[in-house]
Amino acid sequence: MPPSARPFDPTDLAELGADLSEEERMVQQTVRAFVRDRVLPGIDGWFERGVFPVEVAKELGKIGVLGMHLDGYGCAGLGAVSYGLACLELEAGDSGFRSFVSVQGSLAMFPIWRYGSEEQKQLWLPRMASGEVIGCFGLTEPDAGSDPGSMRTRARRDGSDWVLDGTKMWITNGGIADVAVVWAQTPEGIRGFLVPRGTPGFTTNDVHRKLSLRASVTSELVLDGCRLPEDAALPGVLGLKGPLSCLTEARFGILFGVLGAARSCFQAALEYSKSRLQFGRPIGGFQLTQAKLADMAVELEKDLLLALQLGRLKERGRLTPVQVSVGKLGNVRDALEIARASRTILGANGVTLEYPVIRHAANLESVLTYEGTAEIHQLTIGRALTGLDAFSS
Amino acid sequence: MEVAVCVKQIPGPDSPQEIDPSTGRLVREGQPVIDEADTYGVETALQLVERAGAGSVTVLSMAPGGETSGVRAALAMGADRAMVVSDERLAGSDALGTARVLAAACRRCGAELLVAGTESGDGYSGVVPAQVAELLGWPAVTFVRRIELDGGELRAERQGELGTEVIACPLPAVVTVTAGAVEPRYPSFAGIRSARQKPVEELDLSALGVDPAGVGEAGARQRVVAVRAVEEERGSGEVLEDDGRADERVLRALSEWKVI
Secondary structure, eight states: OOSOSSOOOTTOTTOGGGGSOHHHHHHHHHHHHHIIIIITTTHHHHHHHTOOOHHHHHHHHHHTOTTTTSEETTEEOOOHHHHHHHHHHHHHHOHHHHHHHIIIIIIIIHHHHHHSOHHHHHHHHHHHHTTSSOEEEEOOBTTBSSOGGGOOOEEEEETTEEEEEEEEEEEETGGGOSEEEEEEEETTEEEEEEEETTOTTEEEEEOOSOSSSTTSOEEEEEEEEEEEOGGGBOTTOOSTHHHHHHHHHHHHHHHHHHHHHHHHHHHHHHHHHHHOEETTEEGGGSHHHHHHHHHHHHHHHHHHHHHHHHHHHHHTTOOOHHHHHHHHHHHHHHHHHHHHHHHHHHGGGGGSTTSSHHHHHHHHHHHHHSSSOHHHHHHHHHHHHHSOOSSOO | OEEEEEOOEEOOTTSOOOEETTTTEEOOOSOOEEOHHHHHHHHHHHHHHHHHTSOEEEEEEEOTTOOOHHHHHHHHHTOOEEEEEOOGGGTTOOHHHHHHHHHHHHHHHTOSEEEEESSOTTTOOOOHHHHHHHHHTOOEEEEEEEEEEETTEEEEEEEOSSSEEEEEEESSEEEEEOTTSOOOOOOOHHHHHHHTTSOEEEEOHHHHTOOGGGSHHHHOSOOOOOOOOOOOOOOOOOOOOOSSOHHHHHHHHHHHTTOO
8 A cells, every 4th residue: 555645546546536626526426426326226127127217317407417518508518527527427327327418418409509590599408408308319320320421311392391201220319309300411411400209200219129228218210201390400500510520529428438337347346356255265366356457447547537638628629529539439448348357357246237247348339339430430540640531432 | 594504524435434543533635525414404404494485504614624625515505605614723623622613603604593414424423513502502403304493493303212202492503414304405517616606714713713722633632542443243144934924024123223
């Protein structure tokens, strides 16, 4: 033990927490308390049954988590690091809750806040911030994932109306959303549309039988001659940069969030290693176990350091999409490695829902490929490094 | 209705708890948090003022190093202002020394009611609120589960061994509330932002008019002479055969252990 008087925290070896502002710390503690009180008691059951407790999630609106990084319209207007730490604590509960918050705040509220008309902002944002209205984000299609520009969903003019046709797939919150932000090809280019639930021609079908993000709603959105008034379109953006800017926002939350899942796995493994006896001693006393624990603790701290630095850049308005790719790629990959290494320390217990590890590991398999696959982020970084674009043929 | 509430700022429950073997005191490095036991007091105070429709809640805290992060959490929950008594000479205070400071702060803020948790989450002496009441000459109603104000009178319910006592006493008074009394609200993020702007008055001993001789290490008449590690004691359990009525025995056991 070091001679320092400061207590030793295995999940913060370099004392990164000491440099957080009072406000950031309070946000983190509040969300951590919420997760402890409201998420952790029920999560293994929800995951097992494939249920997302939407009423619990809506309580996050009362606290101010939904759209917390946006200003005005009932949003708290907190900094990027606060937003990241909230995502981290939520995902320490379950990726399903963090995904809900990412989609609501960064994918549904952000485009309205950034590209919407004043009327659209007034109509939707305050109710979305309070949790009264749930949003979702429709970009991905059955045949358009990493290549969203190839989307088939079309919006055509009919008089002053818009008529949308197409299918969106793998849409988080789809089945519970009161409003969908749907991206569609128009004669001028890709545009965003606000599609309220109940609009004729708009239906959703939930995806069942998934073994990851089970405490989260994933759906298909079907637009079949869905007629919308002219003012359903987001006026402020044209082209793929609209949806991509939303994804950059959401990925920022992810690169913090996954560290919560990783921390939860690491803590479970650390505790287990100290109490599990084999060959007459705690398995934490064996060199191979210590090597795993040390590597996990080091990776966790390095990734948190990266996340905090990216957060500070974002607060200064200097964060680039490539930097977000660096964080999303590295942190999700490391979190998954930590989850898998934790699993090995827990042995057979590591595959049961008695411990959080296999649940986080299964969730992180989705996080690895959603919001830009690991490969796409490698190509984004590769393009920045070489100046050569590997996306286009 | 002017209500004061005591808030102790302690090391976060998630940070590893350590005791300095040379002083026998808890290591208090890093940013402290609001003692969870005090969140019940804060919630109770907020609800009383909300129900009264007028008045304010003042947070009282003693912090030898001038810490305010735990106090800000109470402000973020909705308290109106805080008074933090901060003075190096306060380090090492025993319970009575702490009570002297809090009593002086309470007198200064003009509250008619002082609410506190039953005991702190780190020290567990459980005597400070009663000592404050004695110093102020106010009645102390402890371990309260429910509280109502009717004009100048306070009515409080205490859970006893044999039943629920309803106590009435005139204001001003001191009450301590148990953990089950209310469900503390989470600080809202808007509350966290506005907490930045709320007034926090920092006072040293001379500004508060407290004699340094009665507080801190100098005034402490009790001291920790040794701290021993907790020895794990675990007797053998009882195995219940379920004859269809085991639930009653489980409930009785939980009730005897005061879990429910």
